[in-house]
Amino acid sequence: MFCNQCEQTAKGTGCTVSGVCGKKPEVAALQDLVLHAVKGLSLYANEGRKVGVVDQEVNHFTVEALFNTLTNVNFDPERFQILLNRCAELAAQLKEKVARAGGNVAFSDPAASFQPAASLEDLIKQGEAVGMVNDHDADADIQSLQQILVYGLKGISAYADHAKILGQEDDMVYAFIHEAMAALTNKGLGLNDWVGLVLKCGEVNLRVMELLDAGNTGKFGHPVPxxxxxxxxxxxxxxxxxxxxxxxxxxxxxxxxxxxxxxxxxxxxxxxxxxxxxxxxxxxxxxxxxxxxxxxxxxxxxxxxxxxxxxxxxxxxxxxxxxxxxxxxxxxxxxxxxxxxxxxxxxxxxLPGFAEDEAKGSVMVGFARNTVMSVAGKVIEGVKNGDIKHFFLVAGCDGAKPGRNYYTEFVEKAPKDTVILTLACGKFRFFDKKLGDIGGIPRLLDIGQCNDAYSAIQIAVALANAFECGVNDLPLSMVLSWYEQKAVAILLTLLHLGIKDIRLGPSLPAFISPNVLDVLVKNFDIKPITTPDQDLAAILKQ
Missing domain, CATH: 3.40.50.2030 (Rossmann fold)
Structure with missing residues (x-):
């Protein structure tokens, strides 16, 4: 096996014996085979749209299948066998529909003719044979961009699956996933083509998070403190x-x-x-x-x-x-x-349940965009009169790897005239800290889940409009932690929006090649975290 999709990957390069997450080699092989099969299905779906064939069952299956390959989701080999058989059935049905509509169905890539083996043991062998979904013969930088794209697609698929459950869909999302997966069979694409697809992935993820936000707030209301x-x-x-x-x-x-x-x-x-x-x-x-x-x-x-x-x-x-x-x-x-x-x-x-009541304090939640913008006037006044000097978005995934205490120290050491916005599970490093308030505004504002990065973006855009400046000109710094592929999709969204000067940790992704990293540094000023003291000093002197 080889898997490098999460932050905790072995030795910072890739898991080759067994996944740090607990993924066994046979599950890794089956996940690789699912990606291979979905690549073939996507060829027909992408061609189908050119001739007016759009299959909603294929759309739904695609995001569900990709979601199953995301870190810490599905470890059950038998469930993957069901997915692989269903993918082959859908591909055969879609191929026939596309052919009847006059579309091209003559694809040379092996993924287009994938047929699952009858036994689980042989499916695992098929997965081992195809390996990772990227082009193994391509230039290292192209392979890196392909991996970034695939991992971003996995994040998009997770959010799209949540959104469709709540009745929120947009065919442009499914169309892009199929286009991007089909592109993995195109050996004629160059470096700039792959950069374009990667940034488009960030754009599409913004739309997906908007859909999910609409689903959550439309059905359950806007969060309140x-x-x-x-x-x-x-x-x-x-x-x-x-x-x-x-x-x-x-x-x-x-x-x-x-x-x-x-x-x-x-x-x-x-x-x-x-x-x-x-x-x-x-x-x-x-x-x-x-x-x-x-x-x-x-x-x-x-x-x-x-x-x-x-x-x-x-x-x-x-x-x-x-x-x-x-x-x-x-x-x-x-x-x-x-x-x-x-x-x-x-x-x-x-089961027995809890034997008695226990009080262990409390935390505050519910500071999504509607809540924050309802006190926008007070926030803007606080900035203008100097009570609030800076905002930090300290957000992202948590994990077990050493180095994540950085985020706890960063929040604890942030000056008392600064406000901490947070979201996703990275906040559990400091979510119960009592940081006080500035003029009635809590210094620690929990915006929500990882997908609520959409709320954070809307808050930043609204503040930028209020101050008549760009988001990059705000007294706002992003200090992010990542672990899995939804975080990759969110990072791509921030890059699509042109957000710069992001600090990322606790380590940089193993799937980013040195040359691709150099491009990110030069164009977006992405930088690895150092120490809380050094990073705070560098940010606040700007």
Whole structure:
């Protein structure tokens, strides 16, 4: 196997024996084969659009399949076998439709004629044979750009899957994914072509995050400032992790009146700010911290656990208590379909729950764009009169790799006349810090989940308009942490928007070649983090 798609990849170059995430070589091979098969499917989908053939089932399958290959989503070989068989069926059906419409279906790339082997063992061998989806014979810089593109597409697909569940879709998103995957078969594309596709990926991701934002806020309301307990109540309990608001809403509805308290974990923390979710009285508080601590935290949780999207780890020790839904899979974990969480509820009622109430303080959430812009006048006044000297967006993924204490120290050392905006699970390094306020405005503002980077962008654009300047001219600095492919998609969005002077860590992606990195540094002034003291000094002297 070879996998270099996450920040924690072995030795900073790539996992070759087994994934640091827990991915086995056979799963890595099956994921490579899924990408290969989707590349073939995309050839027909891309050609189909030229002759008016658009297949919604193919669109949906494509984002679901790519989402399954994202870090910490699906580790179940049997689920990949189902995906591969379905991909071949859809490709054959689409090929026939495109041919009838007069489109080209004569493709020489092996992906176009992919046929899955009958057994799981032989599928794994097929995956080992095709390897990673990029062109292995291409120049190193082109291979790097191809990998950046594919990892960005995985992030887009995750967000697009969430959005379509809420009824928010745009065919231009599916069209670009198919165009980009099909482009991987084109050996005639040059460096500039791949740079263009990579930046277009960022543009499309902005649209996807807009769709997801519309889905979340349209159905559950705009987040409002909400105090979230970090302790627990005596009684039966269910813990919800991942990102999906619809799954949480379904669970809250199905548990109402059953004497079960529902708690959030990880990136689900911001859901407490949504009016249509917080109205449930048994939706109580937040348990635990970020995804990488779940083995200890989940083992100690006295109720059932529901994983709604990515971030699952090996559940050894509490296998009987954890359930998955959506794209999440782990061998032996019960998979719940169609939003029916009866098995999760039944298990929660069978477990002891918390023996007594416990108070452990609280944190505030709900500072998405509507909330922040409702006090825009006070923010602008604070900047103009010198009370607020600088804004820091300290955001992104958390992880287990050493060096992430940088973000805790950075926030702790940020001067008291600065404001910290944060989102995604990286905030768990400092989310419970009491930083005070500036003129009634909290110094720590939790904007939401990773996809709420859309809210952060809208806040920055609104402030730039208010000050009649560009976003890069604002007293705003971005200090980001990354772990997986959704973070790649968000970074590409920031580059598409021309955002410069981003500090990125704790280490730079292994899939970025030295020459590509040089281009990013020269054009966007991307730089690796150093130390909190050095970076704060450099930023604040500007």
């Amino acid at each position: 909400t105090e979230v307990p970090l302790g627990h109540k005596k009684g039966k309990c269910i813990l919800v992790s991942g990102h999906d608001l619809q799954d949480l809403a379904n669970l809250l509805e199905q548990t109402e009146g059953k004497g079960i308290y529902v708690y959030t974990h990880g990136e689900m923390l911001p859901t407490h700010g949504y009016p249509e979710l917080k109205k449930y009285k048994h939706f109580y508080g937040h348990y635990g911290t970020a995804w990488q601590n779940q083995k200890k935290e989940f083992a100690e949780f006295p109720g059932s656990i529901l994983m709604t999207t990515n971030c699952i780890q090996n559940p050894q020790g509490y296998m009987e208590n954890i359930f998955s839904t959506g794209q999440v899979g782990w061998p032996g974990v019960v998979y719940v379909k169609n939003g029916d969480f009866g098995p999760v509820i039944e298990r929660a009622l069978a």
